[in-house]
Amino acid sequence: QVQLVESGGGLVQAGGSLRLSCAASGRTSSSVSMGWFRQAPGKEREFVAGTSWRGDITHYADSVKGRFTISRDNAKNTVYLQMNSLKPEDTAAYYCAATFLPVGVPTASRYDYWGQGTQVTVSS
Numbered sequence: 434q435v436q437l438v439e440s441g442g443g444l445v446q447a448g449g450s451l452r453l454s455c456a457a458s459g460r461t462s463s464s465v466s467m468g469w470f471r472q473a474p475g476k477e478r479e480f481v482a483g484t485s486w487r488g489d490i491t492h493y494a495d496s497v498k499g500r501f502t503i504s505r506d507n508a509k510n511t512v513y514l515q516m517n518s519l520k521p522e523d524t525a526a527y528y529c530a531a532t533f534l535p536v537g538v539p540t541a542s543r544y545d546y547w548g549q550g551t552q553v554t555v556s557s
Contacts, residue, residue, distance in 0.1 A: 435459040435531045435546040442527060442551030445519055449555070453514040455529030455548060467512045468537040468544060469503060471525035471553075481527070482514060483537020490536050497523075503537075519555045526550040 441453040455467065468483035482503035483492045491503055502515040512529060530544035 437529050437548035439529050439548045439551040442553045444554045447557050450517045455512045457510045465531040466537040468530045469514045471527045473525040480539035485536045521555045521557045524555050526552050
């Protein structure tokens with residue numbers, strides 16, 4: 434079992450920055466690949482970024498490339514999502530997820546554990 438707890442969401446103006454954190458706990462929390470997803474009201478959950486368990490392989494959705502950075506600190510069992518140049522369309526509930534696959538894939542159904550989510554609201 435892996436437990437995930439997100440934090441760091443909030444309200445920010447367009448152009449601003451936020452850093453989300455996802456603290457993992459459990460026996461295998463340092464050996465899972467991680468992903469960040471988001472879901473806006475009335476929309477499907479979408480992939481944002483993913484990282485391998487070592488943090489050496491990362492993937493990003495086209496909509497966030499160059500603005501968001503995923504990283505992890507396995508000593509702290511924490512994954513981060515640094516979000517810069519935020520836009521109103523980034524407004525959503527953000528979720529971290531864990532998978533036993535070797536990389537953080539963009540398909541939600543491939544993830545085994547999910548956090549409860551943290552809200553990000555970007556005002557124009």
